[in-house]
Amino acid sequence: MTEKIYYQDPFIKNFTADIISFQEREGIYHLQLDRTAFYPEGGGQPADRGLIGSSRVKHVYEERGEVFHVVDRLPKEEKKVECQLDWQRRFDFMQQHTGQHLLSAVALDLYGARTVGFHLGETHITIDTDIPLSAGAVDRLEEEVNQLIYQNRQVMVKHPSPAELERLDLRKNPEVSDNIRVIKIADIDLTPCGGTHLQETGQLGLISIINFENYKEGSRLTFLCGKRALKDYSRKNKIVAELRDILSVSNRKLVSEAARLQQELSHRDSRISELQDGLLDYQAEKLLESAEKLEGCNIICQLFPAELSRSVETKRNSNRGISPGSISPDITQLKQLAEKLIGNDSTIVIFGQQEAGTARMILASSEDIPGLDMNELIKEVMPLLKGGGGGQEYFAQGGGSKVENLPETLEEAYQKITSRL
Ligand SMILES: [Zn+2]
Known part of the structure; x- marks a missing residue:
């Protein structure tokens, strides 16, 4: 053997x-x-x-x-x-593994929290406790384990006889039945284990609990020992320095400054929404003013962006369209615009939009105009755009890939709608 x-x-x-x-x-x-x-x-x-x-x-x-x-x-x-x-790798594992013994032992000693799960990975290490730990408890746990590291306590390997074993107060039960190997860390921990460990707690250098969360009935603690903890500390120092440069505040004010900026951003978002809504109201008003009047209805047939619409108008010599200088709404804003317009009496909206290689259409009408059925109409015209669509009787939308057919599709929808009035 x-x-x-x-x-x-x-x-x-x-x-x-x-x-x-x-x-x-x-x-x-x-x-x-x-x-x-x-x-x-x-x-x-x-x-x-x-x-x-x-x-x-x-x-x-x-x-x-x-x-x-x-x-x-x-x-x-x-x-x-x-x-x-590969000594660097092995020593790292011994630091993490011995750190886990200490952390589990101190969690049990301080809070009666038993370790019921353990994972030692290439980047981080976790233990799961059987009862939840508070943030304060986790802070104290980290402090206590670091104290034991400073005290450089001895880590010993024991091979007790079955009779001796019975007298030992082991932190957990052995997983094997004979040749049981027990790891003793001073008077702090006595645990059966077949792994490799450090000789003194001082070789651990440092332990840092970087995260804790509720897990099952207890807590999951993520921690780093030795060089992993040091590297993490250096990395975080660099992040703090970068943030300090970006935000131009001292370390102490980083959190409050980030919170202030977040609040300011949220206020600005609300303000932008209000302004956008006001702009859409204005745009709806302008569109309604320039709408074509036919059979007692306002017909607004418009391509977006506005430049696209103007080129089509010139070609068709039509007076339909939006006034120059209008903004190009995205599809969400366009839907809002259509909804605002059909909030007026006797109004029909035929919108086409081109955005990032996709052609979209919105067909909508006020509820006082019967018999148009926009859901049916959009299904009739969308094949021209190599796409599909649907919706309700008074509001329907669709999309397709044949962008170059957008003016033609808009015209087709216009002809179908006006012939039904
Ligand atoms: Zn061990």
Whole structure:
């Protein structure tokens, strides 16, 4: 059986080993060594990476007590092969993992909160507690764990006998039944665990709880330890500095300034809506003034944007259309404009609009003009735009892709409507 030297000394970074067997499966090799410092995936801790000879270790796993190293090609040598761990990755995992022990132990000690879930990922680490924690409780938890880091408490590995085990007050029950390995952090934590850990809490450097949220019956805490916490701190410092430059205020005033700007933006949005509504009222008034009068009805047949309409008018020598200088409403505003217009008596609206390669139409009429049925009319004309549409008897809209047919479609709708008056 492979000698698991990561248990004898989790700080071994380089070692030599003999390859005792290998299996090839679909071009990937699964190697067994006589001894290994590569930690296999397990207990929530991801597998190590590194080199066996010049072969890159892609994964390490344990099966029936044996450790298998997954490599994409066989090392040249079989005996006394130089092996090297990706130490940065392993040390990072040991910092996160040991930090989790401490955090879970202190949460239990301070608040009676048991850790019921744990995830150690490549970027962040979470624990789930069985009871919810308040923001104040989370702050104190972070403070207490950092105190234990400053105190540089010892982390020890114990192999208690079954009799000794019965007397121990373990934080959680062991997942295996024999050769139970217990991690003891000073008088703070006593937990069965098969992972790799630091030797002293000081090696953790720093713990930072970056988020907490309600999760199931308790809380989910997202935290970072060691270098991950330091990197996060540096990154956030840069963000704060950038925001400070953008907003031209001191760190202390960043939040209040952001809140003030948000409020101001919201006021401006309301003001813009009011102004837009006023503009649409004005536009509706102008359109109504210049509307064609036919059979006692106001007919407003208009293409948007206005430039498009004017070019069509020139070609057809028509007096239908909007006065120069009008704005080009978007489709939402155009619908509002049509609704405002048909709020007047005996008014018919025929709108065409071209926007970003799409042609749209709105057909609407006041409810005092019977028998037009805009829903039916839009379905009759929309094939010209290679599109479809629908709506109600007095208001219908549609869209299509054949933009170049928009003037022709508008004319067709005009002819159909006026012939029914
Ligand atoms: Zn552990």
